[in-house]
Amino acid sequence: MEPKKKILVTGAAGALAKKVIEQLKIEYKIVAVDFRTKVDLGIPVESYKIDFNKRIFEDIFREHQFDGIIHLGRISAQELNRFTRYNANVIGTRKLFDLARKYNVPKVVVLSTYFVYGASAYNPSLLDELTPLKASELTMDLVDSVELENLSTIYLYKHPELNITILRPCNIAGPGVRNTFSKLLSEKRAPVLWGFSPLMQFIHIDDMRDAICLAFEKNKPGIYNIAPSDYIGFQDAIKAAGSNPIPIPSIPPQLTEAISKFLKWKSFPSYLINYFKYPVILDGSLFEKTFGFKPKKSLKDIFTYYRSLK
Amino acid sequence: MAKENKSLIDKILGNNSIDEYIKAFPNSIGSHGFDPWGLNVKNFRNNVRFAKYLYDKIYKVEAFGLDNIPKEGRCLVISNHSGQLPFDGMLVGYAMLSNPDAPRAPKAMIERFLPSVPFIGNWLSSVGAVIGDPVNCTKMLNNEEAIIVFPEGVRGSNKLYKHRYQLQRFGNGFMHLAMKTNTPIIPVSVVGMEETIRSYADIKPLAKILGMPVAPLVIPYIFPSKVYIHFGKPLYFDNDVYKESDVLPRVEQVKDAIKNLMAEGKEMRDAYYAERKQKKSNIKK
Numbered sequence: 001m002e003p004k005k006k007i008l009v010t011g012a013a014g015a016l017a018k019k020v021i022e023q024l025k026i027e028y029k030i031v032a033v034d035f036r037t038k039v040d041l042g043i044p045v046e047s048y049k050i051d052f053n054k055r056i057f058e059d060i061f062r063e064h065q066f067d068g069i070i071h072l073g074r075i076s077a078q079e080l081n082r083f084t085r086y087n088a089n090v091i092g093t094r095k096l097f098d099l100a101r102k103y104n105v106p107k108v109v110v111l112s113t114y115f116v117y118g119a120s121a122y123n124p125s126l127l128d129e130l131t132p133l134k135a136s137e138l139t140m141d142l143v144d145s146v147e148l149e150n151l152s153t154i155y156l157y158k159h160p161e162l163n164i165t166i167l168r169p170c171n172i173a174g175p176g177v178r179n180t181f182s183k184l185l186s187e188k189r190a191p192v193l194w195g196f197s198p199l200m201q202f203i204h205i206d207d208m209r210d211a212i213c214l215a216f217e218k219n220k221p222g223i224y225n226i227a228p229s230d231y232i233g234f235q236d237a238i239k240a241a242g243s244n245p246i247p248i249p250s251i252p253p254q255l256t257e258a259i260s261k262f263l264k265w266k267s268f269p270s271y272l273i274n275y276f277k278y279p280v281i282l283d284g285s286l287f288e289k290t291f292g293f294k295p296k297k298s299l300k301d302i303f304t305y306y307r308s309l310k
Numbered sequence: 311m312a313k314e315n316k317s318l319i320d321k322i323l324g325n326n327s328i329d330e331y332i333k334a335f336p337n338s339i340g341s342h343g344f345d346p347w348g349l350n351v352k353n354f355r356n357n358v359r360f361a362k363y364l365y366d367k368i369y370k371v372e373a374f375g376l377d378n379i380p381k382e383g384r385c386l387v388i389s390n391h392s393g394q395l396p397f398d399g400m401l402v403g404y405a406m407l408s409n410p411d412a413p414r415a416p417k418a419m420i421e422r423f424l425p426s427v428p429f430i431g432n433w434l435s436s437v438g439a440v441i442g443d444p445v446n447c448t449k450m451l452n453n454e455e456a457i458i459v460f461p462e463g464v465r466g467s468n469k470l471y472k473h474r475y476q477l478q479r480f481g482n483g484f485m486h487l488a489m490k491t492n493t494p495i496i497p498v499s500v501v502g503m504e505e506t507i508r509s510y511a512d513i514k515p516l517a518k519i520l521g522m523p524v525a526p527l528v529i530p531y532i533f534p535s536k537v538y539i540h541f542g543k544p545l546y547f548d549n550d551v552y553k554e555s556d557v558l559p560r561v562e563q564v565k566d567a568i569k570n571l572m573a574e575g576k577e578m579r580d581a582y583y584a585e586r587k588q589k590k591s592n593i594k595k
Contacts, residue, residue, distance in 0.1 A: 121426040124445035125346045195428025199348045199435075230340040233350065233432075240342070250428045278425060281346055299341050 004029040007216075008066050008105075010096070011073030012039045012047060015176030016111075019209040020070060021045060024216075031064055034073060035088060052092035061103045068107045069100055070216055074148075076179070082140065089144040090151060097155045100162055107163040109216050110152045114170050114225070114282055116145050119198070119274035126283035129168070129223045141271035156221060163221045167212065170227035170282055173302050174205035181275075184267050185241040185306040191268040192245040192276065193256065197235035199279040201227040204297035214291045227284035228295045234276065240299075241306035250277070347417065347446065348435030354415075357437040361404040364397060368534070369502065372578075373405040375541035381412035384451040384493045385544070386484055387458045390477055390568055391466030393503035394526055396420070396439075398467075402458055402498055403438065405539050416456040419447065421464060423523065444487060451491040458498075459484045461561075468512070468524040474504035475572060480565055482557050485547065494544035497567035501575030502537035536582055538575035542567050 005028050011017045012032030021030050021041055030045045038049040050057055052073075071093065075085045093110075100108055117127050118134035133149060135142040149166065156164040173182040181200070184190040203211075203226060211226050238245045248268070249255050260270040268276070287293055343351040365371045379385065389402055399418040406414045419442035425431035440446050442459070450457055460466060461480035469478060488495050509526035517525035545564060551557055 121431070122422055122441065122443070124441070124443040124449075125348070126449055193428075195432065197432055199344060199346075229338070229346070230342070231344040231346055231348075232340070232342040233344065233348070233436075236342060279348065 005067035008069045017072045090147045112168045119278040125281045128283045139271040166223045170201035173202045190243045193250040194247040196277045197233035207295040224287035225282040227282035240303040242310040350436040353436035361400045369537040371537045373539040376409045378541045389498040391460035391462045394507040398500045414456045418458040471508040489549040497542035499571035502535045505535045540571040
């Protein structure tokens with residue numbers, strides 16, 4: 001019998017990575033790594049707590065001949081300081097790509113975020129993958145996200161043998177997800193900006209898991225938005241999830257920023273203020289056409305879950 | 311018989327049968343009533359009632375040439391702009407929506423700064439306004455939508471009262487879009503809005519402080535006015551220009567078509583007011 005193919009999954013402590021591992025571990029041998037903690041993922045999954053920038057990281061590549069990498073590990077902008085985050089997310093990813101080249105890994109899936117497009121009053125709707133990434137123009141706190149994307153794109157075109165697929169999802173939501181907007185849906189009271197209710201897209205964590213697995217298995221390198229063709233205003237989403245919106249003054253913008261910094265409210269970080277104001281709507285049709293992807297869970301399913309938590 | 315409970319809005323705007331028109335959306339509306347550009351069916355419905363109130367009761371609009379609007383498929387409706395507030399857009403939109411032969415729910419292009427104004431930006435996008443970005447416009451035309459564009463922008467809407475009925479410089483963007491997407495242009499004139507809100511000066515330093523393109527000094531009163539809307543014959547332009555200077559004559563051609571329609575509208579409006587004056591003087595006698 002042919003031995004199982006091996007995959008390295010980074011960010012294994014996250015809810016999304018756990019779902020991906022759960023799905024792929026039947027057909028593949030999974031090696032899971034996370035910088036935060038050694039995650040217990042059951043017997044067939046080898047798990048390590050590791051920093052990509054340490055030399056010991058290469059030992060994992062020496063021990064295992066990987067058939068693919070799913071790079072989901074990221075220090076979010078709420079964690080650690082800007083410098084450490086840049087080192088981990090950008091320099092760490094470069095280390096990962098270099099090791100992938102050195103050890104001939106034939107495919108890599110990288111998870112990015114829609115934040116890279118930046119939220120601006122001038123954004124047209126249905127941004128496609130060729131839209132310039134303007135997040136770093138708005139805030140230094142998202143520079144590492146944009147740089148990670150740029151680095152991945154350079155490797156995608158300079159080293160086609162790595163077969164890099166970059167996925168830019170809209171807001172991921174559902175059980176276990178801890179990003180800013182999904183956390184807001186789970187809270188009883190959520191901050192909103194007075195007079196603003198930007199249009200948003202949400203994808204259920206199960207659909208995102210399927211999208212990642214599909215991108216990995218079908219192996220069609222490129223950059224893809226992942227977003228369902230269904231939309232809702234932020235304030236309507238908050239209400240649909242059973243939360244109460246708390247209006248925060250929106251003018252002048254300096255006041256909004258001062259409130260955010262003063263409250264140090266994790267759910268209302270100052271670097272995301274523009275995302276509470278302006279829509280960043282993605283055109284997810286390229287991924288849907290290329291991979292034959294159709295999300296199974298609706299907005300209603302997502303909001304029903306969050307309502308059940310209240 | 312149970313007494314019908316009517317809200318204040320219902321009492322003012324009336325509970326009219328607009329639902330049939332709302333079916334005129336070309337877009338797929340999502341599960342929560344939104345389309346990708348932020349249009350929200352609930353707000354749109356209320357706005358249509360408001361527009362109908364303005365159309366029938368305030369401006370007593372008469373629309374001509376509605377048969378020039380394609381029954382389906384993409385079209386760019388290019389209009390003169392006036393009246394300080396975007397009511398002219400609402401009236402043109404309502405005329406298209408209530409067209410008995412072929413109701414169309416058009417989108418309208420708005421100034422880029424408007425989404426950054428609290429409440430206003432949100433309200434505008436929820437009723438079908440979209441920032442005037444060529445990417446937006448191209449996607450909507452490819453989606454076979456009807457789009458209202460005011461190529462004069464704030465130059466037209468916020469011009470001084472003394473400049474009324476003088477068409478300002480047109481941007482070229484609409485012509486590029488029409489040529490690139492093979493879209494017919496429907497020239498439109500709105501006559502009567504110039505008199506409703508009158509601006510006598512543009513306070514530039516105030517505009518700068520507020521971060522707005524203009525700060526008009528207006529009389530805070532909406533003067534009653536009868537409005538005439540004329541839809542002209544569709545104009546078609548091939549995508550065969552070589553340089554930007556070749557686009558200008560085509561833009562001028564559209565501008566001239568609007569100018570002619572405006573003259574027609576002004577003639578009718580003058581005749582209406584002359585007749586009214588005559589009637590009044592006869593009553594006095």
